[in-house]
Amino acid sequence: MRKVHLTNAAGRDATVDFVGAKPPSPPRLGLPDHDVRFQRYLATTEAGLHDELSRRFASEDYGQELIQGDPEIDLEQVGRAIRETSQVYLSADGEVLHAPPEVVELIVGPDGEEKERRVPVDVPANVNEELPIRWGDRRFPRTELPRRFVIQRTVQIRHYDGLTYDYLFGMAKELDEADEVVLIGGGAKGRKPLIFQTNGTPYRGFLEGRTDGDRYQLLLHLSNMELRLPGRGEKADEENSEENTASTDS
Numbered sequence: 001m002r003k004v005h006l007t008n009a010a011g012r013d014a015t016v017d018f019v020g021a022k023p024p025s026p027p028r029l030g031l032p033d034h035d036v037r038f039q040r041y042l043a044t045t046e047a048g049l050h051d052e053l054s055r056r057f058a059s060e061d062y063g064q065e066l067i068q069g070d071p072e073i074d075l076e077q078v079g080r081a082i083r084e085t086s087q088v089y090l091s092a093d094g095e096v097l098h099a100p101p102e103v104v105e106l107i108v109g110p111d112g113e114e115k116e117r118r119v120p121v122d123v124p125a126n127v128n129e130e131l132p133i134r135w136g137d138r139r140f141p142r143t144e145l146p147r148r149f150v151i152q153r154t155v156q157i158r159h160y161d162g163l164t165y166d167y168l169f170g171m172a173k174e175l176d177e178a179d180e181v182v183l184i185g186g187g188a189k190g191r192k193p194l195i196f197q198t199n200g201t202p203y204r205g206f207l208e209g210r211t212d213g214d215r216y217q218l219l220l221h222l223s224n225m226e227l228r229l230p231g232r233g234e235k236a237d238e239e240n241s242e243e244n245t246a247s248t249d250s
Contacts, residue, residue, distance in 0.1 A: 005133060014164060017157070018157050018220065020153075020156070103120055105117070133184050133186055147227065149221075151221045151222065152201075156219055157218040157219070175208060183204065204223050
């Protein structure tokens with residue numbers, strides 16, 4: 001079970017479980033008595049690629065050859081069903097590399113110019129560390145969330161005993177009654193993005209609560225893309241910059 005170290009609005013923290021929220025069942029594909037099954041098929045082999053055909057006919061204009069003889073089609077291979085595949089690294093010359101290449105992190109400025117090259121630094125996960133994920137001071141109506149941010153993933157925060165039930169139920173009830181979501185983050189000030197695994201995607205986290213009697217759902221919506229109108233102004237840029245000073249917080 002995956003864990004998250006979380007605070008509530010009062011600053012009380014606890015380590016609780018989280019799981020992927022189960023999405024609704026998608027529409028069934030196919031006819032009433034027949035299911036649709038997707039299958040990948042081989043379209044061509046290496047001999048049918050552009051570079052090889054250009055070399056073979058000594059020209060990039062080999063359209064007539066394709067019409068007359070179908071040289072790009074290998075009758076023994078093309079059309080075969082593709083099942084398991086393996087990733088293969090190729091050099092700039094198209095040669096197979098038998099060891100993965102060295103990865104270099106490229107730093108590019110706002111003007112698109114290269115500023116620095118360096119060996120990548122591992123970024124650790126921060127959702128289950130000594131410093132808990134904290135509630136921020138930004139709340140807004142839950143109906144605004146899908147209009148302002150692209151939600152990439154949603155996980156459900158769950159209790160595992162009576163104490164954590166009371167703890168999470170209280171958070172869900174507070175947010176549900178206010179009909180709001182709250183922005184949460186890592187670090188001492190709660191401004192760092194949430195990272196769930198080493199070198200994982202950094203996300204903004206939005207906590208939403210739903211209650212029905214004694215039942216509750218505490219959902220953590222994750223986004224790495226904001227929806228903004230063109231020309232919104234410098235104020236929005238300053239707010240976004242302040243949120244992303246995450247890297248300087250300890």
